[in-house]
Every structure is written in C-alpha cells, then in structure tokens.
Amino acid sequence: MASSDIQVKELEKRASGQAFELILSPRSKESVPEFPLSPPKKKDLSLEEIQKAIEENNNFSKMAEEKLTHKMEANKENREAQMAAKLERLREKDKHIEEVRKNKESKDPADETEAD
Numbered sequence: 001m002a003s004s005d006i007q008v009k010e011l012e013k014r015a016s017g018q019a020f021e022l023i024l025s026p027r028s029k030e031s032v033p034e035f036p037l038s039p040p041k042k043k044d045l046s047l048e049e050i051q052k053a054i055e056e057n058n059n060f061s062k063m064a065e066e067k068l069t070h071k072m073e074a075n076k077e078n079r080e081a082q083m084a085a086k087l088e089r090l091r092e093k094d095k096h097i098e099e100v101r102k103n104k105e106s107k108d109p110a111d112e113t114e115a116d
Contacts, residue, residue, distance in 0.1 A: 011019040045053075 005025045007023040009021040
C-alpha cells in the first residue's frame, strides 16, 4: 500500500493524548492480484504408476505388520519372563517361611522343657 492511499485526519486533542482517523482509499483494479478460478488439474496417473503405488503400499503394510508382530512377541516374552521371576521369588519366600516355621516348632518344645 502506497502512502498516497492513506489519509490522516487529526481529531480533537485530549489531555490523555491525541486521536487520529486513518482513511484508506479503495484499492484500484490494477493492484488486485489475479487468482485462477479453478484449481490446477491433477495429472492423470498411468497404469504403471498406479501399480507401483499399490505395490509400495502393500510392501509398507507387510513391513508394518511384521514389525508389530515382532514387537508383540517381544512384549509377550518379556511379560512371561517377569511372571516367571515373580513366581520364583514367591516360591523362595514360601520356602523360607516354611523353614522358619519348622525351626520355630522344633525350638518351641525344647524351650518349654528347659523352662520347667
């Protein structure tokens, strides 16, 4: 926009400052850019290009499926290993508890006879 397109009109002065009115002149026909009325036409695809695109899509789908399957198998193996480790720890705990009980039972009658 050129400076000739703008007019500045000073309004009344106030204690808080000044007020201005900007008057913009209407745009001229020359300055309006031309836009195409219809969108650009898409290029027609050949049968070979379509077949290549389908093949690429199929390859991508196969690769994605293989990766997902592999990831799911790895997660399953990790989960099973964690469960096995937890079960082993529980067995060890149960074994320890049973040993403590046996030791306590074997010591209790002896303690009672010694106390008499």
